[in-house]
Amino acid sequence: MEKKNYSYIGIAFIILVFGIIFIPKIVDKVSKGETTEKDRLHVVGKERNTKLSYLVTDGKKRSVPEFLFTNQDNLQISNLDFSGKVTVMEFFFTSCPTICPVMNNNMRLLDDEFHERDDFAIASFTIDPEVDTPKKLKEYAELYGVKSLNWHFLTGELDKIHALSNKGFNIFTGINPEVAGGFEHQGYFALIDKNGFIRSRYNEQGSLMVYYQGTEPAEVEMLKQDIKNLLEEE
Template sequence: MYRIVFLLLSSFLIISCNHSKKQEPNIKEALALPYYNDPTFTPVFIQDTSRVENEITHTIGDFEFLNQDSVLVNQDIIESKIHVANFIFTSCGSICPVMTDHLKIVSDSLQKDNSIVFLSYSVTPWIDTPSVLNAYKKNQGITNTNWQFLTGKKSDIYTLARQSYYAEEDIGFSRDSTEFLHTEHLILVDKTKRIRGIYNGTVALDMTALINDIRTLQKER
């Protein structure tokens, strides 16, 4: 009798273990980050990566701006790298300082990782010259050389913000470059220049999610 009970329990445990192993890949796949292909920021989950090229057609466009050191920076800086973008202006007294402080938490935790780039585009480029951005970066205590503060032609920055980064998620590219751009969003972009996450830069807890999502992207092939 005891032998029969033992055999039944053993069989049950073996079946349970096998069942768990079969479920494990699905759990891992569920952890994959979504893609965002349009201004509505509707998440698109794709488990078969071979489908991404055809189904996720939106990528960050080419750009060329001056950084805080008066060095011309273009899309080559994010080639095959994960990057986080936001849009600020140095004279902002509301959300921008908070966003910068919160993004610095992310930057400091990844400062030695050269595969991560941070891009802060000025939405008042006629004020935020390279020297102004340089002083701002220093005043904020930012030492990460992979964090670039960018300035240039207003229409170019605003077009990139709205048409590439979908910086205002509820409006996207429906606004033109004459309307002021002011958003708390941080945008996470993968190595193929596809948008993978959007975060509220004024919420400290979102920075934990951002760091975790960057780690997830690093594991993607």
């Protein structure tokens, strides 16, 4: 009987020591947010992936630079025409034989979803303005069955459009006679909020996506959800 009592006393002593040493540390870690990597991804990761953030450079939120181009209806369209609208912007060209048809088929899915909303818009800037006149862009819009009056296919001076992509958005575009179509560009969709700021979500690794890959159905679905979230923002 004495041995049994000693066993209980020993177990109780171990529990007491554990509580004194480790429980305060656990409480302190939780209060500071220092959970394990596994728990952090499980609890925080989902919130990161759905909460939209701003792109920040030198402490300032990145916004769409000023521009003025001509759309498929020969109307002058500037960045101010997208004020108060959630907008998706891309760079493409009508004779592109590679990624542009995929991009604009996916962009049409967004048009199908949101075309009835006055606070949603799409801006598609051609990087081949010499070929892509307003008339050519009008034919292209009709080919894709564009529904929204707020989907603008924009053309203008080549150097200004390429400066908008390369410097304004940091989305690469360039002339290269050795590639199919004669132009190189990245197939990104940029998401812009109603105040003109570039927005994006965090990926599974906790890094800001910045832009959405317009050729990837999964990222287009993410973009669709993020558009809905921005449309609900005040």
